[in-house]
Amino acid sequence: MKKTQLILIVVGIIAVVGLYALPSVVVDNEGEVNAITEDNAGASTSESNPVAMHEAEFSPDQQATVASLRSKLSEGSSHEALDSLGSIYQELGKYDSAGYYFALAADESNDLALAEKAGESYYEAFTFALDADKVAYTAEQTQKYFNQVLEKDPTRLDLKTKVAMTYVSSSNPMQGITMLREILEQDPQNEDALFNMGILAIQSGQYKRAAERFEELIQYHPQNLQGQFYLGVSYFEANQKNKAKAQFEAVKEMTEDEMILSSIQGYLDRL
Known part of the structure; x- marks a missing residue:
């Protein structure tokens, strides 16, 4: 089953019993928003490098590939090797680890394509996050890297929508609501x-x-x-x-x- 279908069922069931991961927000009353949110303080330092927790799940072949790429990194910084590592974790559905490596590659190369990859991976991690610190951290990273792309190409409404949803789950949900309304004004x-x-x-x-x-x-x-x-x-x-x-x-x-x-x-x- 596709992930979107799983989300459809899970969220549908949650909606029936009145529980939902997002804050309670009034979204269509102009000029007014009532929200019940948790204090999303800064993420714990462990969330900035989640790679270690996923390494035990690698197959022997994957471990060998990762070891080879890391040896290249030890010989000198390489955004190509970082990009490859990110792709491996992304294929395995380890989106926070993928975002970690894509972000390192983007920071090193100033490549907007890599920044978008980092943003996409962190957004995927955000959509699955349950821990408040992890939600806050992955939202922040999503905003950081997608906004780099949006600064150069503000027509990317697909990315702006995702950024908006990260704000909806923050202590300032109205910022996300405002962004969604702006998108609908444009399109x-x-x-x-x-x-x-x-x-x-x-x-x-x-x-x-x-x-x-x-x-x-x-x-x-x-x-x-x-x-x-x-x-x-x-x-x-x-x-x-x-x-x-x-x-x-x-x-x-x-x-x-x-x-x-x-x-x-x-x-x-x-x-």
């Missing part, structure tokens, strides 16, 4: 911004507003399975039972994934 059909504004509306209990966002999303992007699913969730939570049932039945026709179908059936059973 009213932006898929990522519409989806994230819908998710934030669900999280803050604004289910009718969430439905509006997801209706916009699927109008422009009808194949967005997550958007279709969360439109049903929004209708369900807004007590629009007929719309919810019709929407969930429609989503059932869009996928054969058993986990998604099981989650949908859970909602249908409660209607």
Whole structure:
């Protein structure tokens, strides 16, 4: 199953019981935001070099490759070797370690492509982080490296959306909300911004507003399975039972994934 599908199910289940990883934020009332956040103080020093904790999971061949690349580093700094190390960890899904090496390579070379790789890896690590210090650290690193790219190319709304979401999970969520609104002013059909504004509306209990966002999303992007699913969730939570049932039945026709179908059936059973 794709990671996006796993997130779809996990977050869908969490939404039912009222628990959610993001802070409670009112996202669509202009000029006002109510938030309940944790104090995301600076990350522990261990988070700045998470590589060691992943080394034990390497196969013998991978250990040999990593040892060879590190020997090149011992002979002299090389952003090519650092890039290769980052790629190995990224393929294994060790995104914080991948970000560590891509960041070293980007800092050494001032290469924006490497900065983007570092930002992407740290953002992936951010999306999976549960520990408050790790959330704060990976968010900070995501912002640092994506902003390097955005300074040179402010049209990269895909990166700006991800930066916005790191702020939403911080002690200053309104900064992220403002960024998402700016993106939609530039591109009213932006898929990522519409989806994230819908998710934030669900999280803050604004289910009718969430439905509006997801209706916009699927109008422009009808194949967005997550958007279709969360439109049903929004209708369900807004007590629009007929719309919810019709929407969930429609989503059932869009996928054969058993986990998604099981989650949908859970909602249908409660209607």
